[in-house]
Amino acid sequence: MSRPTIERFEPRELGPKEWGTELLVAHTSQYVGKVSWMHAGEQGPLQYHEHKDETVYVFSGCAWVDFDSGTGLVRCVIDTGSSIHIPPGAVHRVGAVTDCVLFEASTPHFEDRVNVEDQYV
Numbered sequence: 001m002s003r004p005t006i007e008r009f010e011p012r013e014l015g016p017k018e019w020g021t022e023l024l025v026a027h028t029s030q031y032v033g034k035v036s037w038m039h040a041g042e043q044g045p046l047q048y049h050e051h052k053d054e055t056v057y058v059f060s061g062c063a064w065v066d067f068d069s070g071t072g073l074v075r076c077v078i079d080t081g082s083s084i085h086i087p088p089g090a091v092h093r094v095g096a097v098t099d100c101v102l103f104e105a106s107t108p109h110f111e112d113r114v115n116v117e118d119q120y121v
Contacts, residue, residue, distance in 0.1 A: 019044055019096070027108060034104040038063065043095030046073075046117045049088055054106035057083045061100025066093045073120060091116055 014022040014034070019042035026033030038061075046066065056065075058078050065084055066073045068091035077097065078084055086092050094102070 017044075018042065029108065032104075032106050032108045032110075034106075035059075036102040036104065038094070038096040038100050038102060040096050040098045040100075044093055045113070045115050046091065046093040046120060047113045047115050048091045049086075049109060049112045050114065051088055052107050052109035052112045053088055054086045054104055055083055056086065056094065057103040057105075059101040059103050062097040063100050063102065064095050064097055066095070067091060068120075091120075 009026060011023050011025045014024050017036075020036060020038040022037075023035045024032065025035055040061075056063075056078075058080050060080055062077065062079050064075050064077050065086075066075050067086075068074075073091075076084070
């Protein structure tokens, strides 16, 4: 029986983002790790994922998350040292109060975004 071995992973940028920069730092069949640098005043899209299960940790700065509480969108501020869990199906959008660095750990579902902005106008 062969033993598992350690493999090097080369981080890579995940395309240009309007809100900042996203770097993929881990990718296996079970999980993905990302580091995001988000500019103050910017935000991602209002969305949900059918399969992706993610947790976001605010490494530095201050961010916010809009989520559907069942009665419409609610905003929650998340400061340095805070984490949020976003399960599959949860409508959400993350934005930056200040420049911030976010760490994300999630399941490896890359093409799993459903945009819902037009449903919340």
